[in-house]
Structures are given as structure tokens and as C-alpha cells.
Amino acid sequence: MDKLPLAFYQRSALEVAPQLLGKILVTETGEGKTSGKIVEVEAYTGINDPASHTYKGKRTPRTEIIYQEGGRVYVYSIYGIHICFNVVVNKKDIPECVFIRALQPGEGIEIMQKRRKTDSLKGLTSGPARLTQALGIEMGFYGESLAGDRIYIVEGNSIPVEKVGRSARVNIDYAGEAKAWLYRYYILGNPFLSAAPRSGSRSSSYHNY
DNA sequence: CATTTGATAACG
DNA sequence: GTTATCAAATGT
Numbered sequence: 001m002d003k004l005p006l007a008f009y010q011r012s013a014l015e016v017a018p019q020l021l022g023k024i025l026v027t028e029t030g031e032g033k034t035s036g037k038i039v040e041v042e043a044y045t046g047i048n049d050p051a052s053h054t055y056k057g058k059r060t061p062r063t064e065i066i067y068q069e070g071g072r073v074y075v076y077s078i079y080g081i082h083i084c085f086n087v088v089v090n091k092k093d094i095p096e097c098v099f100i101r102a103l104q105p106g107e108g109i110e111i112m113q114k115r116r117k118t119d120s121l122k123g124l125t126s127g128p129a130r131l132t133q134a135l136g137i138e139m140g141f142y143g144e145s146l147a148g149d150r151i152y153i154v155e156g157n158s159i160p161v162e163k164v165g166r167s168a169r170v171n172i173d174y175a176g177e178a179k180a181w182l183y184r185y186y187i188l189g190n191p192f193l194s195a196a197p198r199s200g201s202r203s204s205s206y207h208n209y
Numbered sequence: 210c211a212t213t214t215g216a217t218a219a220c221g
Numbered sequence: 222g223t224t225a226t227c228a229a230a231t232g233t
Contacts, residue, residue, distance in 0.1 A: 080215025
């Protein structure tokens with residue numbers, strides 16, 4: 001299977017995000033090769049998006065990479081404990097990215113279980129910080145190219161549009177009106193999605209769109 | 210449901 | 222230099 005061409009990433013986050021569903025994210029480290037199918041993503045649309053780290057064109061040392069051309073890795077640590085993985089998309093100076101929220105385990109499950117210190121399959125990659133730990137993604141991956149050999153994304157099964165669900169993004173209460181934007185995309189019915197949205201909208205989280 | 214935890218940003 | 226804040230996960 002071939003790696004996705006860089007041109008794939010150099011479009012808007014809202015185009016790329018749903019198309020990443022079903023693709024395979026692969027890492028190769030000293031411990032071996034691990035991979036998983038992307039089943040849940042969120043789009044962050046840069047300067048117009050209050051939930052984005054690059055809202056209003058904010059630049060910091062950490063967000064600098066998002067201003068580069070699409071096809072690179074943006075990782076950052078959150079809550080001191082966790083690492084989150086994003087794909088930089090769009091062109092230079094258009095700071096958009098796609099946040100990967102959940103994978104379905106593929107190759108190297110034993111390696112992932114060892115890294116995660118669990119023998120369950122379900123909790124292995126079903127959450128943004130879980131999948132980074134399972135695939136061995138660390139801060140050192142910051143800025144890495146997805147055209148390289150350490151981390152990359154390959155074609156998988158393409159997901160028919162009727163299997164793609166949409167909902168509001170998760171845990172961005174600080175983002176005001178943007179909380180309501182349906183920028184989270186996921187594969188309907190997939191058992192490896194991350195935790196359901198919080199209380200409140202009980203009937204309308206996963207099977208709605 | 211509460212607690213954990215540290216890198217990062219935004220201040221002085 | 223200090224403080225507040227977070228695209229979460231875990232364990233009870």
C-alpha cells in the first residue's frame with residue numbers, strides 16, 4: 001500500500017478530515033511496526049476557529065509548524081500526562097490541522113499492548129492520547145514529515161459517505177460558539193471510537209449525524 | 210465522579 | 222520569574 005501523496009494534505013481541513021477516515025496510520029520505531037485505521041477525527045480550521053491553537057493567527061513556538069505546508073506532524077502535550085497527534089494540512093501560512101481522536105488497532109497489537117500496559121483491545125487506541133502512546137508517538141515526532149519512514153499514512157478502505165457521522169467536537173468548552181460546530185467526523189457504528197460526548201444530549205451523540 | 214500532571218502561554 | 226490553563230485518561 002502506498003503512502004498518501006503530500007498533495008492530499010495540502011487542502012482545507014474540512015476536506016481532508018472526513019477523507020482521512022479509513023486510512024491507516026503507521027509508525028515504525030525500534031520496537032517494531034504498529035498501525036491502526038483512523039476511525040475518528042476533528043478538523044481545526046485555523047484563524048477562524050476559536051477552538052484552534054492558531055485562532056486569529058496566533059503564533060507560538062509550538063504552533064509554528066502548523067503554518068508550514070500540509071503533510072507534517074503536529075504533536076503537543078496536554079495535561080502534563082498526555083500527547084496528542086495532529087496532521088498539519090493546507091498550504092503554507094494557512095494554519096489548519098486535523099486532530100486524530102481514535103484508531104482501530106491494526107498491526108503490532110502486542111507492541112501496543114506492551115506500551116499501553118494493558119491487555120485489552122478496546123481501550124488500546126480509542127482516544128487521542130491513547131493512540132499516541134500505543135503507536136509510540138512522542139514529542140520528538142514534532143515536525144516529522146508524513147512522507148518519511150518513521151510515521152506515515154497509507155490508503156485503506158474508503159468509507160462511503162453514508163457511514164460517516166458528524167458531531168460537535170469534544171472537550172472544547174472554552175471555545176464559545178465553536179462548540180456547536182460539527183467538525184468531528186467518525187465512522188458510524190465503529191466500536192473503537194473514543195468516549196461519547198458528555199451528558200446532556202443523550203439520544204443524539206453517536207447515531208445521529 | 211474526582212484526581213492526576215507537566216508543558217506551554219501569558220503575564221509581570 | 223510566576224501563575225493559569227489545557228484538542229484527557231485513569232481509577233474509584
